[in-house]
Amino acid sequence: MTTTERRRLKKAAWGHKTPHQLRQRAHIVLLAARGRSNAAIAAEIGVHLDTVRRWRGRFADQRLPGLADRERSGRPRSFTALHRAQVKALACQLPAETGVPLSHWSCPELAAELEGRGITGPISSSTVRRWLREEAIKPRQHRSWIFITDPDLRSKAERVLDLYARTWGGEPLGRDEYVISADEKTSIQARCRCHPTLAPGQARAMRVNHTYGRGGALAYLAAYDVDQARTFGRTEPRTGIAPVMALVSQVMSQEPYASAKRVFWIVDNGSSHRGQTAADRLAAAFPNAVLVHTPVHASWLNQVEVYFSVVQRKVVSPNDFPDLTQVGDRLRAFEDRYNAATAQPFQWKFTT
Template identity: 30%
Template sequence: MANAIGRPTKPVVLEAEEREYLERQVRRRRVSRSMSERCRIILRCADGIQSKVVAAELGVHEHTVGKWRRRFLKDRIEGLLDEARPGRPRTIADDQVAAVIERTLRSKPDDATHWSIRSMAGATGFSHTTIRRIWAAFGLQPHRSETFKLSSDPLFVDKVRDIVGLYLSPPNRALVLSVDEKSQIQALDREQPVLPMMPGMPERRTHSYVRHGTTSLFAALDIASGFVIGKCYKRHRAAEFLDFLKQIDAQVPPDLDVHIIMDNYATHKTALVRTWLARRPHYHVHFTPTSASWINQVERWFAELTRKQLKRGVHTSTSELEQDIRTFIERHNENPKPYRWTKSADEILASVKRFCQTAERTLCGEL
């Protein structure tokens, strides 16, 4: 077919395999938009449509249609691929890149605990821009450091299965409480008045502060409803913990079994506490593994309390601090919401296993 004006164009005739490939590229979701557009151009040209009509249909310039028609007629499917663009040739070889990576991973500078971009640039002779690009390409961030703690509890697996089982499938006619204490909460006041937020300016406060005493919060989270029982004490000894258990007992229906999840803190295991629990057979204690506070759901509520009330709070006395904590608990209990536990015990244990295997390979120099 020829255009109404100008030179006649050579028709585009597709083989079955070529048409199938082009149509597949058009249907694919992850193909680049430019490649999909080129395939549409060739398919419409193969249907005998004029270039200006194809351009109007696809919203491109007629010269674009002509360009990809010519390239397809010359090189077929390969003609639709992007050509290598001219540019500055590489100035650093692969072995030099490997040397920078090896030095980053296996050594330290003489005057610091980790490499910086500029210290590595000075040691290798490359520009800091080159070092930044190499580190970014291989995900290297020497300035960052994370912490971890693996539980050494010999009953770790059994305790995880026990507690996660309570979260995912609590027993009938029973109350499951996540119990812990947040000790030594400081009543902090600022040495100078806090400057309130204004348009274009965040709230500002002095970094220095004045201490006005501490308090300790004992809390029990009902995992089914999200309701919290809490009480502040001046100290956090076994006597205070036993008093808090009595506070819980006074608010729990007597016909329900009570499952208490708590950590291995010494005040939870004194003879006085054990005797009190032994006299109440409907109480069942489940201890979390050592160094595994993340499995105790009340810790999530403590984090919420810290973020919303304590972190930026200003208190001139412990009584003022305790009143704000009580108010926070009351407001929370007006519309309590439980935290959703999603991972099964098997998934948690598998994740711990993968971490241990990765750490072992790292220490052995395999990564």
């Protein structure tokens, strides 16, 4: 045994991270190098005599590489690449289209269906799950979306996106021109929980009682200045033309909007501000106001929806209000807090 071999064997025999089998084999060879007999080595280490003979002989023939495990042929594959492709193809079909009365596939259902159709032999759901994970196929998840059917989608969307980029008709907006995004958040309920909400504690989330009494609902109307990140809001018993015009008056009656050259109001196609009639009504009340509609079914182009998502997460959920008065007070208090400390222009990434 060379000095290098002895040093490496000692490191393997007493190394903390050495696998047990390799440590045992290193001990066998080191004891053999000291002149111990096979029987004495087997008794000291606690292995069979044939085990000592095997590793002593392997080291004599192949030196250190002989102490490693030889490659095993292993069991033949039960499933081919074609089987994998067929499993993934079935997972990418709706069950109803294949005659199965399910809304979506689960891995156990897929495994049973594959075996029932004779595509594969017996197959476990964990195998199916592993194959689907390779391609990030998630048949149990779904997302809601909507087709945009507005024939004027391009022209309407371009006007809105140009305003966010502070241009109108190909000309940049001046310093005395402003862009307002406005909408209504309808039916904010006051749900009075039958038992008090418990604050979070150590290893315990906030607890909100499932049973509640209904205390009515109100609408929250908001106008968001896109460039200055300032929000103007009000609560109303219901939506309609009068509440919308009250919001417009609340904004347009104060500076800098009252004396602005133009104030562009971006709204969706809700019934209270739909069509040319709403544009004419706004222009008649405030000559410097210009109403701009988003495309139909494209309210995501309205930046105030982002603010409403913040309100939903931080104010409304979980809904636990004794009455509508507290709902209105919370909304107004959050609006003041948001304008004073948190508000900053949204990082809008949609462009023409």
